[in-house]
Amino acid sequence: MPHGPPAPPVLYSFPHNDGLVTALAAFIIKAQNEAIHKRDRFTLAISGGSLAKNLSGLIGNPHVKWDKWHIFFADERCVPLDDPDSNYHLIETELLTKVDVPQQHVHAIDVSLLDDLDELSDAYEKELIREFANRETARFPVFDLILLGMGPDGHTASLFPGHELLTEEDRWVAWIDDSPKPPPRRITLTYPVINHAHRCAFVAAGSGKEDILHIVLDKPEEGLPSSRVRLAQPGLLYWFVDDAAAAKTEYPRTPFKV
Numbered sequence: 548m549p550h551g552p553p554a555p556p557v558l559y560s561f562p563h564n565d566g567l568v569t570a571l572a573a574f575i576i577k578a579q580n581e582a583i584h585k586r587d588r589f590t591l592a593i594s595g596g597s598l599a600k601n602l603s604g605l606i607g608n609p610h611v612k613w614d615k616w617h618i619f620f621a622d623e624r625c626v627p628l629d630d631p632d633s634n635y636h637l638i639e640t641e642l643l644t645k646v647d648v649p650q651q652h653v654h655a656i657d658v659s660l661l662d663d664l665d666e667l668s669d670a671y672e673k674e675l676i677r678e679f680a681n682r683e684t685a686r687f688p689v690f691d692l693i694l695l696g697m698g699p700d701g702h703t704a705s706l707f708p709g710h711e712l713l714t715e716e717d718r719w720v721a722w723i724d725d726s727p728k729p730p731p732r733r734i735t736l737t738y739p740v741i742n743h744a745h746r747c748a749f750v751a752a753g754s755g756k757e758d759i760l761h762i763v764l765d766k767p768e769e770g771l772p773s774s775r776v777r778l779a780q781p782g783l784l785y786w787f788v789d790d791a792a793a794a795k796t797e798y799p800r801t802p803f804k805v
């Protein structure tokens with residue numbers, strides 16, 4: 548494994564949403580192909596929020612090998628799986644009902660543990676251990692790809708500004724019961740997991756994100772949760788945004804090519 552500072556994020560900005568959606572699908576498929584070539588499976592953690600609709604370029608795409616996908620959730624709201632607030636419910640509605648991922652490859656939270664957040668997050672960590680089976684040999688699981696969103700306050704997954712979880716160094720999955728964005732009870736992957744992925748991609752669109760994207764990319768020293776995603780080498784971090792979200796950032800754009 549190479550050592551050294553994390554590579555700087557790569558910023559792709561698209562004039563319109565359809566360009567973003569098409570490029571994101573091509574990027575995910577490339578990550579999928581490399582993962583299947585090396586490990587015969589594709590491990591992915593998905594966020595909720597506005598990300599879900601931007602995955603539509605995958606639906607009906609003949610290059611997606613759904614049977615090789617193993618899907619986890621970057622964060623989850625601690626509500627029943629059919630609750631409108633559930634990230635699982637959102638991804639199920641927007642994606643999973645339209646494609647053919649084997650049900651046993653979709654790793655939802657154990658809703659029988661909703662009353663006990665400690666148990667619930669431990670159980671989800673055990674799901675990761677089963678999937679990656681390397682808790683003894685590697686310190687953290689290494690996802691092929693983690694797809695992240697960013698809230699207007701700079702939060703990502705369920706890692707919120709100023710929260711004590713920003714300094715979590717050991718747990719793979721942690722819980723909060725004081726999320727400033729409802730619902731308050733959530734579990735989340737921690738930075739040690741996020742920052743050990745092969746690739747992470749943020750997706751952020753719309754003028755509602757322009758101020759925060761400027762701070763996150765141009766002033767990382769402010770330490771907002773999205774700026775703290777810095778992948779350990781050889782991991783790579785990408786931003787897929789539209790020009791509206793990128794209106795204020797001075798961070799250099801990279802032309803997209805697969």
Ligand SMILES: O=C1O[C@H](COP(=O)(O)O)[C@@H](O)[C@H](O)[C@H]1O
Nearest residue numbers: 594595596597598696697698704
């Ligand atoms: O609460 C959450 O918010 C973030 C950002 O959502 P967005 O709608 O502003 O894109 C999301 O990434 C996370 O998964 C979700 O639980």
